[in-house]
Amino acid sequence: MWFKWRNLITILILGILLYVSMRLTEFNVTKFKDFRNMIDFLYHWFPMDTSQLPNMIEDSFETLAMAFLGSFLGLIIALPISFIAAKNTSPSPFLFHLSRVVLSFVRSIPEIVFGLILLTALGLGPFPAVLAIMFHNIGVLGKLVSELVEASDPGPQEAMKAVGAKNWFAYLFSILPQIWPNVLSHYFYRFEVAIRTSLILGFIGGGGIGQRLFNDFKTFQYPAVSLDVLIIMIIVIVVDLFGSHVRNKVI
């Protein structure tokens, strides 16, 4: 009764996909016989070198600032766009489709590509990294928030129209309080992602703790690398805790 030929075919297809993917990625567990190299390598990471700690902390704040500024500016710009990109609140079908296309275009470009392009004009440093994070987040948050707007209860909107409020104002006032907790939730997740992104952008000269990690790594200063990694872990955990605290407060 539970058995269906279709299930067998699904399993077969999954198996083929797994095999092909492993071949393409040279996935091979037997390669781990050289794992002593890794232990050896990690052995050089300790004891940690704390001589650069004040500079590292300064760079960490730079990273946090990059992530916060990039994602927050992204949210501020994405909010009005998301109302245009939501079917139920869009002022016109033309603007609806236009904003959808623009959002998915911006979203499809990875931050690192934005970063590399902006670097040529703005030079090295955190500023192009902030803009790169911002652009990508406009695309991502714009889409996520517009979906929240579309899923909101139409009843309050109708009530706002019925009291004689202006149309766009009715949308804003009846929808924002409904979706606000979810917007915050999305925002904090994107903030977390932005921290990881700003690390990567540090590799291409975007500044912050990411760039320090990259430089320490390239100059074989592994005791410093281990402290960089520890600091990054602490940042991510703290931001995560802070985010869930704020979300609980709002909800």
Added chain:
Amino acid sequence: MLKIENLTVHFHDSNEPALEDVNLNFQRGEFVCILGKSGAGKSTFVRCINGLQKPTSGEIFWNDKPILQMKEENLRKVRREMGMIFQHYNLIPRLTVLQNVLTGSFGYRSTFKSLVGWFDKEEIDKAKKVIEDVELTDQINRKVEQLSGGQKQRVGIARAMLQKPKMFLGDEPVSSLDPGTANHIFNLIQELHSRYQLLTIINVHDVTIAKRYATRLIAFKHGKIIFDDTPESFEENEFHLTYHSPTNKIGSLPINK
């Protein structure tokens, strides 16, 4: 006060019109209840009056002014004179009772002032006054989702009252409430109705309630008016005409499709 001429509404997804050639005249002080089966057109009718539903043809006159051709700006002025009460209350979640009631004044206020939530003392006092009228003063700072259904509907009524309406429109305002609460809500509506000499037009499911409160009953069937008279003359025969149709036998329903 309110005049409906040849009102017809077609929905795209249906061959039969939701409303067909409806002509009605309402005076100030009338308490009108509208009856009919689900899908008879009563909700569409009420929603046409304040323009939430655009009719296919016909005209609606509010104090002799045609409202269907009106520009947005003028339509808003008409809408704020019609306080509407909804079946699902349509309150703004996460806002308090007071904040929700204050939204009733948005038809009168400048956009900027409403947006930043700047209310002067006079406006807040007015809101507190209508909250007192609906007996919710002790709940004034609670978020609306924490209230019971009856309390929510009273917030809805207070919001409508803050519009300084000349008319009450109700789209099944008590259909989600138990009979006791429904009576309480109707008592409240009736009291405000006579205190401010309003015109009240309300859809109801419950014939007993309609007969108890209305001064005039209208019944719809298949988008047409089949009854328009005093509540006393709505009797057994009219009830059957409104709610039963000869073709609607249970045995003929396509159950095992």
